[in-house]
Amino acid sequence: MYAEREENMTQTNENSKVKNIALALYNKSKRAFKYRGTDLKKQALKIAPPYRDFILKIINNKSIKITQKWNDGYIVPEQVHQALDKLNRKGKSSIFTDISDPNVLPHELGHAVDFWFGFNKSLSSNVIIKDNKTLFDIFNEEFEAKQEEIYSIVMEEFKNIINSNINSGAYDLLVKEMPKYQLLLNLDYKNHKKTRQILQQELYKSGFVETYYQMVTKRCYSILNNKYSPILDALSSKHDFSGLWLDHHDHFYYQVSKKRAVEEFFANMFEAKVMSKQLHFDNLIKYLPKSFNAFEQLFVIVYDHIQNNKRFTDLTLKRREN
Amino acid sequence: MNYSAFINKEVVNKNNQKGITISFNEEHVVVKYDSEEKTYNPDVAFKNGFLSFINSDLNKTFTEELTNKEKENELIEQQGRDNDAIAIKRNKVINEMYKKLDAKNRMMQALFGGDFKYPPYIEFYKKYKNIIKRVHWYTGTTWYQYLD
Numbered sequence: 001m002y003a004e005r006e007e008n009m010t011q012t013n014e015n016s017k018v019k020n021i022a023l024a025l026y027n028k029s030k031r032a033f034k035y036r037g038t039d040l041k042k043q044a045l046k047i048a049p050p051y052r053d054f055i056l057k058i059i060n061n062k063s064i065k066i067t068q069k070w071n072d073g074y075i076v077p078e079q080v081h082q083a084l085d086k087l088n089r090k091g092k093s094s095i096f097t098d099i100s101d102p103n104v105l106p107h108e109l110g111h112a113v114d115f116w117f118g119f120n121k122s123l124s125s126n127v128i129i130k131d132n133k134t135l136f137d138i139f140n141e142e143f144e145a146k147q148e149e150i151y152s153i154v155m156e157e158f159k160n161i162i163n164s165n166i167n168s169g170a171y172d173l174l175v176k177e178m179p180k181y182q183l184l185l186n187l188d189y190k191n192h193k194k195t196r197q198i199l200q201q202e203l204y205k206s207g208f209v210e211t212y213y214q215m216v217t218k219r220c221y222s223i224l225n226n227k228y229s230p231i232l233d234a235l236s237s238k239h240d241f242s243g244l245w246l247d248h249h250d251h252f253y254y255q256v257s258k259k260r261a262v263e264e265f266f267a268n269m270f271e272a273k274v275m276s277k278q279l280h281f282d283n284l285i286k287y288l289p290k291s292f293n294a295f296e297q298l299f300v301i302v303y304d305h306i307q308n309n310k311r312f313t314d315l316t317l318k319r320r321e322n
Numbered sequence: 323m324n325y326s327a328f329i330n331k332e333v334v335n336k337n338n339q340k341g342i343t344i345s346f347n348e349e350h351v352v353v354k355y356d357s358e359e360k361t362y363n364p365d366v367a368f369k370n371g372f373l374s375f376i377n378s379d380l381n382k383t384f385t386e387e388l389t390n391k392e393k394e395n396e397l398i399e400q401q402g403r404d405n406d407a408i409a410i411k412r413n414k415v416i417n418e419m420y421k422k423l424d425a426k427n428r429m430m431q432a433l434f435g436g437d438f439k440y441p442p443y444i445e446f447y448k449k450y451k452n453i454i455k456r457v458h459w460y461t462g463t464t465w466y467q468y469l470d
Contacts, residue, residue, distance in 0.1 A: 181434075184435065185435075189435070193437070196435065196437060197437070200435070200438050200439075204441065209430065209434065209440075212433065213426070213429065213430060216429075216433065
């Protein structure tokens with residue numbers, strides 16, 4: 001009887017946490033989330049129970065604004081100030097997220113945590129974790145050494161999935177005709193009507209159209225996205241995945257800054273951690289163990305400081321090179 | 323049916339009036355009684371039993387002919403009904419196939435641009451243009467699509 005009562009108590013406790021998260025999100029943008037009660041609850045439920053308090057604390061932070069944006073998710077700095085040697089000045093940011101997709105907000109919150117002290121002072125590339133190295137250093141070192149090997153493993157798996165689901169030459173055909181398809185997507189309707197028609201006919205005759213349609217409708221990419229999402233996103237900084245429906249950012253997105261790759265890695269890992277996506281962890285431990293450990297350490301630091309209302313001034317930072 | 327075999331034969335009606343058939347065809351039979359001539363529909367008159375040939379063999383052959391004719395008509399009607407059912411079934415199948423192809427075409431257009439014309443879709447549409455029904459999702463009106 002007591003065990004039952006205890007169980008009921010814990011259940012009601014969890015329910016109240018879920019309600020609190022949904023309410024906190026609603027309070028962030030009342031107009032946008034007014035009729036999205038079910039989505040907010042779904043979002044709150046998707047966050048793993050051990051991290052609900054932590055996430056609630058992040059959402060309740062006044063330096064973060066959250067609003068609705070359809071089919072998209074990004075974070076924008078509200079105020080960019082000069083980077084200081086100590087982490088004592090919080091950066092303000094606005095998160096735009098599609099609340100109907102529960103994977104987007106945790107990812108953006110990961111960015112928000114990374115940019116806790118402004119976009120110039122991301123924790124992933126400034127906080128020293130061990131041996132005078134930040135997550136940026138550790139990740140870059142390991143990823144540079146292993147990325148070709150990981151890429152070949154992942155692509156081999158993708159090739160096997162596509163060829164077994166469609167036909168034996170499907171993957172090669174997709175890779176061969178992909179530049180033409182990309183060109184077609186980049187041509188506008190008005191000025192390049194004839195070129196578009198020619199390209200479409202060529203793609204149809206080569207069999208690309210049917211193969212690509214089957215790849216999309218049979219969702220050949222979803223297994224890889226479930227297994228390797230953070231790795232795929234990291235790989236897209238070196239290889240172009242556009243058109244293959246694998247989780248990625250555009251190639252030029254990573255060319256803006258060297259730190260983008262590690263920032264995305266942190267956000268992806270944060271999302272996986274907070275939502276308890278064990279499958280991602282398994283593959284990361286297998287392929288990028290050092291980076292995974294470094295992230296774990298950084299996450300513990302962040303969790304400890306935010307959850308216990310500690311100041312970040314005790315952390316050692318990487319010295320900036322002038 | 324050879325109607326000439328039934329001309330100039332003695333008939334009797336329900337009122338026991340005797341007469342002779344003057345003309346006989348598919349639609350009319352003209353009977354001359356003592357004082358007057360009357361026209362009947364042979365199918366109705368002989369079937370009801372209002373008229374009958376005095377010669378019983380002739381009567382028998384005529385009724386047989388009539389039943390044969392009825393059976394033939396029924397067969398033709400049944401065939402027509404079957405053909406209609408086949409046509410309706412065929413139209414239904416074609417429309418279902420069209421729905422699937424239309425969905426595929428839309429998906430293709432989402433992938434390759436709104437100006438992309440999926441050749442199997444166009445061929446199918448041109449072939450079964452008169453059978454395909456496109457119903458507007460809101461107004462319920464039908465229309466035909468014009469393709470190049």
